[in-house]
Amino acid sequence: MYERHHYIAGKDVEGTSGRFGPIFNPSKGEQQGKVALASKAEVESAIAAAEAAFPAWSGTSVVKRARVLQNLVQILYREKDALAEALSSEHGKVFSDAQGDVQRGLEVAEFAQGIPHLLKGEYSDNVGGGIDMYSMRKPLGVVAGITPFNFPAMIPLWMSCMAIACGNTYVLKPSEKDPTVPLMFAACWKEAGLPDGVFNVINGDKEAVDTVCTDPRVKAVSFVGSTPIAQYVYATSTANGKRCQAMGGAKNHMVIMPDADLNQVADALIGAAYGSAGERCMAISVAVCVGDEVADKLVEMLKPRVEALKIGHSMDPEAEMGPLVTADHMAKVSGYLDLAEQEGATIVVDGRNFKNDQPGFENGYYLGGSLYDNVTPDMRTYKEEIFGPTLQIIRTKSFDEAAELPTVHEFGNGTTIFTRDGDTAREYANRVEVGMVGINVPIPVPLAFHTFGGWKSSAFGDINQHGMEGMRFYTKTKTVTSRWPTGIRSGAEFVIPTLNS
Incomplete structure (x- = not known):
């Protein structure tokens, strides 16, 4: 019987809470492993690692960040079958479907390689009186993902690839039912050249979820799961000043x-x-x-x-x-x-x-x-x-x-x-x-370069996942108004600038 623990600051970290959850093999109907359930302190250590890594990663050239994503894509293709086999063992979906699970997540990683283009801002030259205006997209800081059992490969990749490409650092709380694939992703990110602390995996239950949703260092939370828990995560996260996208159930x-x-x-x-x-x-x-x-x-x-x-x-x-x-x-x-x-x-x-x-x-x-x-x-x-x-x-x-x-x-x-x-x-x-x-299509799931999200009780929050919406969720806009006078100007200006200025 194997054990799964955590990944913090670039290292496999053994759980210390003393609490474990079972990992089953659904095909056989028996327990095959156990997963450590993190304490509040353990989640906080993962958040601290992400916070410490943020200044350097957010300051990394967007081209260098894109190259890490390019490396990740190649590694994921190489490891696709191994990931799918581990996924099948813990979730129960057939191998071909598990390969599709990995592939659809991988496609978001491919889309995120284009982050130098996606993050380009807007520029307006000479809007008035020698004034130029431009906008920049800036990362939020530490962001977190809480992902479901039914897509243990696709949804963690949907979230983490866009978040990390945009310059954020990341804490993933996957489902405790099938935690192996998210931990395998940690090894893939490290091999791709991602600095330690940028991607962290913390396994746990409600205690871990509550810590992520309330810790002030976490700036945004992305969730996929059932509607009652989506409502809870959205309400708790937004009450604590966080940006939140919480995807719920469906019919x-x-x-x-x-x-x-x-x-x-x-x-x-x-x-x-x-x-x-x-x-x-x-x-x-x-x-x-x-x-x-x-x-x-x-x-x-x-x-x-x-x-x-x-x-x-x-x-x-x-x-x-x-x-x-x-x-x-x-x-x-x-x-x-x-x-x-x-x-x-x-x-x-x-x-x-x-x-x-x-x-x-x-x-x-x-x-x-x-x-x-x-x-x-x-x-x-x-x-x-x-x-x-x-x-x-x-x-x-x-x-x-x-x-x-x-x-x-x-x-x-x-x-x-x-x-x-x-x-x-x-x-x-x-x-x-x-x-x-x-x-005339059986399942209308948008591809990576469009956006995924439902309405009504299927989604809480104003911004959807992946595509351009994913980039917007994981960044904030800064607008700069700039003037470089050609000569010395004198006199105070008391009127708000207008298009006639």
């Missing part, structure tokens, strides 16, 4: 119009609903069918495919879906299926009784894919995020009724529409009250 709808290609829809839904066992904030968990004919045909097409999902351990090359992350989460998702039955949904495919008969993996945290029809908006199972391998079918009579569902839902993370009609797609994209919209 992502796919609207299927009568003219849609249902073969494409079925392909899209199988991957978007059941990939990574549904443990994605961008998973499509609700299929909104416009018309009973669409719904009947779609259910008929989906049923055999859901029943035939290849479910196995995370390193099984034939598996399309692995286990859930913990026994507790498996029980929670099963409870939602019980509730759906009680609420009157029609259970088309029931994944609760799935058993993995692969030798050595019989006790893993497995559920089969579930599909249920005739879901209505008043059901709890529709209102709440399930975060498991389930797909709900809602039947509507019109486009307007279908578009209203994601618009009025508490969550507003992502949505997509399948249609052959450009006018319908354009109207949907403009009308729906959701942060990320797809048209």
